[in-house]
Amino acid sequence: KNEVEQSPQNLTAQEGEFITINCSYSVGISALHWLQQHPGGGIVSLFMLSSGKKKHGRLIATINIQEKHSSLHITASHPRDSAVYICAAMFNDMRFGAGTRLTVKP
Amino acid sequence: KAGVTQTPRYLIKTRGQQVTLSCSPISGHRSVSWYQQTPGQGLQFLFEYFSETQRNKGNFPGRFSGRQFSNSRSEMNVSTLELGDSALYLCASSIGPTYPNYGYTFGSGTRLTVV
Numbered sequence: 184k185n186e187v188e189q190s191p192q193n194l195t196a197q198e199g200e201f202i203t204i205n206c207s208y209s210v211g212i213s214a215l216h217w218l219q220q221h222p223g224g225g226i227v228s229l230f231m232l233s234s235g236k237k238k239h240g241r242l243i244a245t246i247n248i249q250e251k252h253s254s255l256h257i258t259a260s261h262p263r264d265s266a267v268y269i270c271a272a273m274f275n276d277m278r279f280g281a282g283t284r285l286t287v288k289p
Numbered sequence: 290k291a292g293v294t295q296t297p298r299y300l301i302k303t304r305g306q307q308v309t310l311s312c313s314p315i316s317g318h319r320s321v322s323w324y325q326q327t328p329g330q331g332l333q334f335l336f337e338y339f340s341e342t343q344r345n346k347g348n349f350p351g352r353f354s355g356r357q358f359s360n361s362r363s364e365m366n367v368s369t370l371e372l373g374d375s376a377l378y379l380c381a382s383s384i385g386p387t388y389p390n391y392g393y394t395f396g397s398g399t400r401l402t403v404v
Contacts (some may be wrong), residue, residue: 184297213322216393218395220358222398224326224377224379224398224400225395225397226379226381226395226398227395228381228392228394231393232310237311241349271332275345276334276337276345276347277322277334278334279322279331279332279334281331282331282332286317288290289304
């Protein structure tokens with residue numbers, strides 16, 4: 184069983200919609216990352232969280248340590264947001280969720 | 290400032306050969322970690338180096354090894370290549386070791402194909 188679970192696996196949205204991607208993990212962690220991967224493979228680190236909430240532009244990430252759960256929200260989604268979003272939990276090493284493939288249609 | 294540089298970008302090797310991949314971190318970053326990404330297994334952690342010392346190692350066979358030099362550049366080596374080693378290999382750098390407040394910057398990766 185993967186220690187980091189992401190949902191949904193695939194997500195299709197219309198431009199402008201509010202998007203939520205969820206990540207849960209099985210044991211205590213020191214931090215959680217949200218990563219974005221575009222076709223071609225390049226990965227961008229969006230957020231690193233150990234508590235609370237962070238916001239960057241239209242992206243918001245939250246983490247609930249007690250519930251072992253994190254969410255990534257995208258407000259006013261745009262086709263350029265289409266990518267694979269991956270959560271990664273810091274245990275002694277980094278463990279990755281399977282990713283959520285987001286497609287935003289114009 | 291320059292990002293994380295991985296070389297080469299693409300590589301084709303034959304089963305049984307060995308390969309060395311290189312990662313140059315962002316200037317001032319002393320921690321380098323390596324990851325393997327395959328369609329079947331997704332992203333998996335290989336190992337992490339900080340100040341020339343391996344701090345953590347993922348669940349990979351001994352054919353996978355790495356090292357870090359005094360200038361923080363890192364190499365990973367895979368010996369006796371198998372078809373299943375075909376993957377995108379990514380490295381990431383950060384200021385310090387795996388610690389809650391340090392962010393990571395990823396390189397563009399090396400796509401290795403074993404034939």
